[in-house]
Amino acid sequence: xxxxxxxxxxxxxxxxxxxxxxxxxxxxxxxxxxxxxxxxxxxxxxxxxxxxxxxxxxxxxxxxxxxxxxxxxxxxxxxxxxxxxxxxxxxxxxxxxxxxxxxxxxxxxxxxxxxxxxxxxxxxxxxxxxxxxxxxxxxxxxxxxxxxxxxxxxxxxxxxxxxxxxxxxxxxxxxxxxxxxxxxxxxxxxxxxxxxxxxxxxxxxxxxxxxxxxxxxxxxxxxxxxxxxxxxxxxxxxxxxxxxxxxxxxxxxxxxxxxxxxxxxxxxxxxxxxxxxxxxxxxxxxxxxxxxxxxxxxxxxxxxxxxxxxxxxxxxxxxxxxxxxxxxxxxxxxxxxxxxxxxxxxxxxxxxxxxxxxxxxxxxxxxxxxxxxxxxxxxxxxxxxxxxxxxxxxxxxxxxxxxxxxxxxxxxxxxxxxxxxxxxxxxxxxxxxxxxxxxxxxxxxxxxxxxxxxxxxxxxxxxxxxx
Amino acid sequence: xxxxxxxxxxxxxxxxxxxxxxxxxxxxxxxxxxxxxxxxxxxxxxxxxxxxxxxxxxxxxxxxxxxxxxxxxxxxxxxxxxxxxxxxxxxxxxxxxxxxxxxxxxx
Numbered sequence: 001x002x003x004x005x006x007x008x009x010x011x012x013x014x015x016x017x018x019x020x021x022x023x024x025x026x027x028x029x030x031x032x033x034x035x036x037x038x039x040x041x042x043x044x045x046x047x048x049x050x051x052x053x054x055x056x057x058x059x060x061x062x063x064x065x066x067x068x069x070x071x072x073x074x075x076x077x078x079x080x081x082x083x084x085x086x087x088x089x090x091x092x093x094x095x096x097x098x099x100x101x102x103x104x105x106x107x108x109x110x111x112x113x114x115x116x117x118x119x120x121x122x123x124x125x126x127x128x129x130x131x132x133x134x135x136x137x138x139x140x141x142x143x144x145x146x147x148x149x150x151x152x153x154x155x156x157x158x159x160x161x162x163x164x165x166x167x168x169x170x171x172x173x174x175x176x177x178x179x180x181x182x183x184x185x186x187x188x189x190x191x192x193x194x195x196x197x198x199x200x201x202x203x204x205x206x207x208x209x210x211x212x213x214x215x216x217x218x219x220x221x222x223x224x225x226x227x228x229x230x231x232x233x234x235x236x237x238x239x240x241x242x243x244x245x246x247x248x249x250x251x252x253x254x255x256x257x258x259x260x261x262x263x264x265x266x267x268x269x270x271x272x273x274x275x276x277x278x279x280x281x282x283x284x285x286x287x288x289x290x291x292x293x294x295x296x297x298x299x300x301x302x303x304x305x306x307x308x309x310x311x312x313x314x315x316x317x318x319x320x321x322x323x324x325x326x327x328x329x330x331x332x333x334x335x336x337x338x339x340x341x342x343x344x345x346x347x348x349x350x351x352x353x354x355x356x357x358x359x360x361x362x363x364x365x366x367x368x369x370x371x372x373x374x375x376x377x378x379x380x381x382x383x384x385x386x387x388x389x390x391x392x393x394x395x396x397x398x399x400x401x402x403x404x405x406x407x408x409x410x411x412x413x414x415x416x417x418x419x420x421x422x423x424x425x426x427x428x429x430x431x432x433x434x435x436x437x438x439x440x441x442x443x444x445x446x447x448x449x450x451x452x453x454x455x456x457x458x459x460x461x462x463x464x465x466x467x
Numbered sequence: 468x469x470x471x472x473x474x475x476x477x478x479x480x481x482x483x484x485x486x487x488x489x490x491x492x493x494x495x496x497x498x499x500x501x502x503x504x505x506x507x508x509x510x511x512x513x514x515x516x517x518x519x520x521x522x523x524x525x526x527x528x529x530x531x532x533x534x535x536x537x538x539x540x541x542x543x544x545x546x547x548x549x550x551x552x553x554x555x556x557x558x559x560x561x562x563x564x565x566x567x568x569x570x571x572x573x574x
Contacts (some may be wrong), residue, residue, distance in 0.1 A: 017492070019499050022506065022513045029566045033559075059543040063551040067536035070555075074529050078522075085512040086503070205545045220540065248517035249566060252525060261528075261555040268552060326492065388504045395496055 017323045019391070020087035025246040032250045036241070036258025038181045041188065041266045042309040043121040046282045047354045048230045049270025054280060055212050055219040058205045061271040064223045069267065070260040072231015072366075075373045075450070076238055077256040082376050082385060083242035084251030090239025091320050092394050096386070097375035097457075098415075100397040101406025106368065107324050110236045111337065113365065114317045116357055118159065119345035121309040125158035126151030126346065127283040128303035135296050147348055155346040158303075162310035163339040166318060167331055173315050180308025183301045184266075190298060191269045194289050199276055210278035213431065221441035222355070222431045227267075228366075228446045229358030234259050235369030240316060280352070314339045359428035359445070366446045367418035370453035371411050378458050379467050403465070410460035414453045422449045520569060521562075528558045 027035060048069075052061045083093060091110075095103030130150040133140050144150045165176045195204060212219045238255060245251035270282065277288050286298030317338035322328060328337075350357070380386060393400035403409065422428075424436035426445030433440040439448070461467040506513050535551040 018495055019503055019513070021499065021502060025514060030563060033563075057543070059545055059548045060539055062548040063532070063535050063539040063543075066551050066555060067532045070529060070532050074525075077525060081517050084514055085516075087513050202545075205548075224536075245514065247515040248512060249515070249521045252517055252521055253562060253566075256525060257559055261532075261559065264552075388500050388507070391503070392496070392500055 017089070017326055020243050022087075022246075025087075026244050027241070027250060027254065028246050029250040029253065032241075032245055032254030033258045033262065036255045037262045038177075038258075039312060040259040040263035041181075041184050042312075043124045043282075043306055044117060044230060044233075045263055045266040046124075046270045047120060047280075048226055048358065049267035050274040050280050050282060051226050051355055052223045052267065053209070053271030053274030054278070055209050056223045056271075057207065057209050058272055058275055060220060061209075061223065061275070062268050064220065065227055065267045065271060066261055066264050068224045068227020069231040069264055070256070072228045072446070073234055073256050073260045074231075076232075076235050076369050077252050079373055079376050080238040080242040080251045080255060081248045082380075083239040084245045084248045086386060086391060087243045088239070088391065088394075089243060089320060089323050090236065091323065093239060093386075094372065095394045095397075095401050096380065096390065097371050097408060098411045099403045099406050099408040100394065100401045102403075102408055102412060103394070104324055105407070107320055109364065111317055111321070112341070113236070113361060114313055114338070115342035115345055116350075116361060118310055118313045118339065118342040119155075119347075119350050120354060120357075121306045121313065122155035122159050122162075122342070123151055123346055123348075123351040124283060125303050125306040125310075126153070126155035127281055127351075128299045128306070129154035129158075131283055131287070132296060132299040132303065135292065151348070151351075152346045156343055158307050159310055159339055159342060159346075162307050162314055163335045165307075165311050166314040166334045166339070169330075170315070173311050176311055177308045180305050180311075183305040183308070187298060187301050187305065188266050188269060190290070190294075191273050191285075195269060195272050195276070198289075204272050204275060207275050209275065215441075217441040218431065221444060225426065225444055225446060226355050226358045228444060229362035231260070232362060232366040232369055232446060232450070233358070235365045235372070237316065240319060310339075355431070356428050359426065362446060363419055363422040363428075363449055364415075366449045367415045367453040370418075370450045371414055371457045374454040374457050375411070375461075379461060408465075410457055410464050413460060414457040417456070418449045418453045421452045422446075518569070520565065524558075524562045524565065528555060528562070531555065531558060 049065065052065055056064060083090065086093070091103055091107045094106050098106050127147070130145050130147065134145050142150075144153065165172050195201065209219065213222060234255065241255065242251040245254060273282075273285050273289070274280070277285050279285060279288065283299060283302060286302070287295030289295075290298055314334060315338075318330070318334040321333040321337055322330075325333075376385070390400060392398070397406075401408075422434070422445050424434045425439035425443060425448055427434045427440075428445075434445070439445070503513060510516065531554060532551060535547055535554075538547050539551075
């Protein structure tokens with residue numbers, strides 16, 4: 001093997017898996033907030049804003065969106081500091097709480113969750129494309145312009161393009177998203193213009209919610225639950241980015257603001273647009289608000305922007321896959337594992353149940369965030385967080401975090417039983433109280449899960465491992 | 468030619484055999500852990516530590532949104548709604564200013 005190849009392998013090792021040293025960090029305070037805002041403003045923000053606007057009036061939708069997203073992010077912001085302190089990846093330090101093998105199992109759980117996010121962005125591309133193409137090609141076959149199977153076929157095409165861009169490497173991905181991310185901001189700018197200049201902010205505030213639940217409390221708490229679901233969803237994503245922050249302060253504030261209040265500018269204006277249009281699907285808004293010509297431009301920009309979101313999602317999944325299995329071929333990490341299986345979720349049933357995804361699957365990422373939070377601050381902090389031996393142990397899958405066969409029982413019991421508590425308080429499929437018959441809408445299911453998982457983990461660590 | 472294509476793709480790992488990879492990986496890990504150990508001993512982190520005001524500022528921003536959220540539960544209004552939106556962005560501007568004034572200390 002040539003010397004050059006060895007040097008390049010070395011570089012790959014450094015940037016892919018090993019701790020990132022202070023002088024190698026790339027994101028300052030403002031850069032980091034901007035980066036996370038650009039990452040956050042995507043299909044998931046548009047859809048959660050739309051859901052919120054459908055059930056609550058503007059006077060409730062705005063504070064709820066801000067509170068829900070920010071509160072979900074809040075506890076995780078504190079643990080982001082630890083990833084910055086050691087320059088280590090999310091799923092590496094996860095091994096301290098879930099066990100050395102358990103950390104890899106968490107990665108295996110998270111990758112299908114990431115397919116869900118890919119599905120929403122891809123299906124939105126599909127919806128845009130099937131509505132846009134008949135405007136230019138009136139004779140288009142019905143199977144390409146109808147929701148089934150048209151949107152699914154277009155979604156597969158978008159994912160294939162995104163997987164190809166990701167496969168071509170980080171430089172392609174960087175330039176592709178540099179073009180597509182501003183397109184999402186252009187669309188957002190269009191919605192802001194419409195709300196202020198055409199509709200008028202007072203007129204929007206005077207409108208009732210188009211599809212509220214039977215009681216105000218149910219509408220309020222369901223909207224809060226969906227926004228909390230999106231806020232907690234980032235629990236799996238902090239470490240991948242925070243290890244590249246130049247200061248701990250940047251790691252603390254960057255994603256909280258970027259995925260929280262600043263990203264909520266998108267959610268808020270989508271909520272207001274949903275109140276005006278009464279439609280859930282953002283691709284319906286463009287023609288409803290702008291007519292055929294502006295609508296076509298909106299659909300085109302939105303379609304391209306969603307491919308950028310898919311690229312970011314695939315790339316974010318491909319990197320931890322390489323960290324867990326460093327010698328895997330890039331095509332398998334980026335295409336075979338991180339992208340292709342998502343295709344099975346490109347269905348209208350998935351698309352129209354985003355609220356269920358945010359809450360039912362959201363229970364998993366909320367419990368995960370709670371356990372990591374409790375592990376860092378109840379057990380690692382008093383030991384000065386991690387020693388060099390701890391870090392080495394996690395890299396080499398040693399004995400220190402082996403617990404029971406590589407799995408920490410305290411973490412896994414807390415993680416898995418959180419579902420029982422969650423479904424008791426809240427039924428994500430209907431949006432009403434769960435089988436306990438008490439709790440929702442006066443108690444948030446996800447906040448309860450966060451408290452339950454953190455408390456049970458603390459108790460079991462004391463009882464089982466005498467921490 | 469193949470190497471050049473792989474360089475653009477940013478993926479060279481699979482070109483190494485297992486032994487070469489493990490050797491490079493372990494050597495680099497140890498080198499980095501040693502640097503990390505020194506940095507942690509001297510300043511407690513690989514990067515500049517988070518000052519207390521930064522944690523307090525984040526808690527304040529969160530508290531602000533919680534208070535307005537609870538207020539909205541009891542008495543929703545356009546004024547509270549807009550205050551939560553504009554107020555949080557004002558807090559962000561203040562934090563950015565603080566970071567670039569108070570935050571400029573020694574590492």
